Amino acid sequence: MAAAITVLGGGITGLSTAWYLAQRLPSTVAVRLIEGTSHLGGWMRTDKRQANGMQFIAERGPRTLRSGSSREASAVLELVDDLNLQSQVVTASKFSAAARNRYIYYNGELNCMPSGLGSLVTGLPPAVKCLPRGIWQDLTKAKNTPTDASDESIHEFISRRFGKDVDDNLASAVMHGIYAADTKTLSARALLYPFWLADRTGKHGVIRGLRRVAKLSRARNARFAVREAEEQLAVSRRRSANPEFWDAMDEASMYSFRDGIQTLSDGLAVRLRSYSNVELVTGQPATEARIGPTDCAEIVLADGRVVRSQHVVNTLPLHCIRKLFEKSSSNALLDETPYASVAVANVVYGKKDITPVDGFGYLVPRASAASSKALGTVFDSCTLPAQDGGAELSRLTVMLGGARFNELFGSPASASKKALEDAAVETLRSHLGLRSTPIDVDVSIGEQCIPSYTVGYIDRLKAMHRWVHGQLGGRMSVVGAAYGGPAVPQCIIHARDLVHHHLRLDALDKPQNVTGLEEIISGFD
Numbered sequence: 339m340a341a342a343i344t345v346l347g348g349g350i351t352g353l354s355t356a357w358y359l360a361q362r363l364p365s366t367v368a369v370r371l372i373e374g375t376s377h378l379g380g381w382m383r384t385d386k387r388q389a390n391g392m393q394f395i396a397e398r399g400p401r402t403l404r405s406g407s408s409r410e411a412s413a414v415l416e417l418v419d420d421l422n423l424q425s426q427v428v429t430a431s432k433f434s435a436a437a438r439n440r441y442i443y444y445n446g447e448l449n450c451m452p453s454g455l456g457s458l459v460t461g462l463p464p465a466v467k468c469l470p471r472g473i474w475q476d477l478t479k480a481k482n483t484p485t486d487a488s489d490e491s492i493h494e495f496i497s498r499r500f501g502k503d504v505d506d507n508l509a510s511a512v513m514h515g516i517y518a519a520d521t522k523t524l525s526a527r528a529l530l531y532p533f534w535l536a537d538r539t540g541k542h543g544v545i546r547g548l549r550r551v552a553k554l555s556r557a558r559n560a561r562f563a564v565r566e567a568e569e570q571l572a573v574s575r576r577r578s579a580n581p582e583f584w585d586a587m588d589e590a591s592m593y594s595f596r597d598g599i600q601t602l603s604d605g606l607a608v609r610l611r612s613y614s615n616v617e618l619v620t621g622q623p624a625t626e627a628r629i630g631p632t633d634c635a636e637i638v639l640a641d642g643r644v645v646r647s648q649h650v651v652n653t654l655p656l657h658c659i660r661k662l663f664e665k666s667s668s669n670a671l672l673d674e675t676p677y678a679s680v681a682v683a684n685v686v687y688g689k690k691d692i693t694p695v696d697g698f699g700y701l702v703p704r705a706s707a708a709s710s711k712a713l714g715t716v717f718d719s720c721t722l723p724a725q726d727g728g729a730e731l732s733r734l735t736v737m738l739g740g741a742r743f744n745e746l747f748g749s750p751a752s753a754s755k756k757a758l759e760d761a762a763v764e765t766l767r768s769h770l771g772l773r774s775t776p777i778d779v780d781v782s783i784g785e786q787c788i789p790s791y792t793v794g795y796i797d798r799l800k801a802m803h804r805w806v807h808g809q810l811g812g813r814m815s816v817v818g819a820a821y822g823g824p825a826v827p828q829c830i831i832h833a834r835d836l837v838h839h840h841l842r843l844d845a846l847d848k849p850q851n852v853t854g855l856e857e858i859i860s861g862f863d
């Protein structure tokens with residue numbers, strides 16, 4: 339059989355995996371990406387809309403990327419550089435209102451989150467007053483770590499050390515903005531690991547334990563020193579080649595593209611299509627994964643076609659992976675991981691600067707759930723005004739649903755778009771006082787779009803690692819939002835790490851026995 343590798347899933351993880359493979363493999367090795375729908379990019383989706391003679395964009399999923407010097411941020415910037423998308427980048431400067439002002443909707447008002455010590459001088463807003471109290475509580479309260487469980491919910495953990503208000507007013511809001519899920523179900527061990535470890539291993543609470551945890555993690559990360567030095571060198575070479583772009587990105591807090599974030603996934607798809615050894619198959623869901631007669635991996639497609647290869651990189655969501663294998667051979671991560679559904683309501687007003695405050699937007703904490711059907715609102719035009727191209731309009735996005743989707747709107751599969759549109763407009767009226775009629779309202783429902791890292795996640799992830807090892811004779815790896823974090827840069831860096839550091843591309847004929855989860859799991863040992 340001719341050498342080949344299959345990538346399952348055409349979201350940002352699948353596309354970037356195929357990209358890094360195409361860069362590293364000789365043209366004699368076929369790279370086949372299989373996507374079940376007709377859209378490449380997954381939840382990364384920008385629609386073009388028009389109203390009142392104006393054209394504008396509507397982001398349906400992730401919308402901004404963070405700039406900065408972290409490995410993840412650099413990896414995405416390198417991708418932007420590789421794809422020659424620099425001229426299409428639009429940024430929010432580090433000094434912009436969007437970078438500095440993030441709000442929490444609390445007691446019927448927008449409370450600005452503290453962005454530095456200056457906030458202590460100007461006074462803390464009501465939602466944040468619990469924070470200094472919580473810190474004092476952790477510093478003075480005796481150790482109360484439960485000894486009978488290897489994990490606990492973020493709500494239990496924060497309430498136990500910092501007080502319930504810190505979760506009800508603040509942490510629950512932040513987690514809505516990332517996971518669209520309730521901190522009563524999310525895992526403290528998976529999502530607040532340094533804090534969780536400080537509490538477990540220290541004698542005097544979380545804050546006093548953090549220094550030791552930082553020291554431990556520096557010692558642990560020392561094994562990656564060579565890799566990081568090489569990566570930094572690669573970035574500094576790019577800097578010298580194109581200082582304008584990299585200097586501009588140093589000034590940016592976050593960025594996207596003039597025509598929206600789908601520019602990134604489209605850019606990947608266009609460039610991938612130019613490789614003679616890369617095939618992007620769309621509209622063909624995989625239905626089964628099995629070992630073929632010659633020990634190769636076989637993926638059966640909905641139309642009956644069988645795709646054979648020496649290795650499969652599986653980037654599908656957990657509930658889709660589960661359907662490919664026999665039920666009897668499943669595992670708890672595949673069976674039990676809930677995914678949050680989010681209704682994204684893009685609302686446009688025919689006037690500029692309509693929000694009562696400037697900033698990135700606001701999040702709704704549990705404490706305000708009774709007075710809000712929304713999880714939060716993003717001020718898109720304020721964050722990236724360049725995307726409006728000078729048009730007299732304001733774009734906002736109201737996020738609804740999450741853990742309360744069914745309770746508030748019924749099943750995501752059949753929820754009424756009209757009810758969601760009305761809820762979004764009413765949210766903006768009551769939270770921001772926007773009484774004028776929007777020129778455009780459009781809702782899209784991201785059904786099961788964000789994996790929830792629920793209590794016990796790390797143990798289930800370890801079981802998933804063992805399970806993947808046993809599948810397809812060691813010829814499958816997994817990468818994606820359900821393992822190393824759901825943010826776009828996390829998906830991209832894990833795809834790059836898998837291709838650059840873990841798979842042995844020069845020995846594809848042998849089982850790789852690389853699950854893709856090794857490094858992620860070792861971070862929790």
Ligand SMILES: C=Cc1c2[nH]c(c1C)Cc1[nH]c(c(CCC(=O)O)c1C)Cc1[nH]c(c(C)c1CCC(=O)O)Cc1[nH]c(c(C)c1C=C)C2
Binds near residue numbers: 515714
């Ligand atoms: C469709 C809604 C989404 C919600 N969370 C995510 C999506 C796609 C995923 C997500 N959002 C954020 C992160 C962290 C990224 C990081 O840079 O650290 C992740 C994984 C942060 C975030 N939340 C919102 C925005 C605009 C951002 C910046 C990154 C991005 O553009 O995705 C707003 C927001 N997202 C959700 C809600 C309920 C919400 C409320 C205002 C859910």
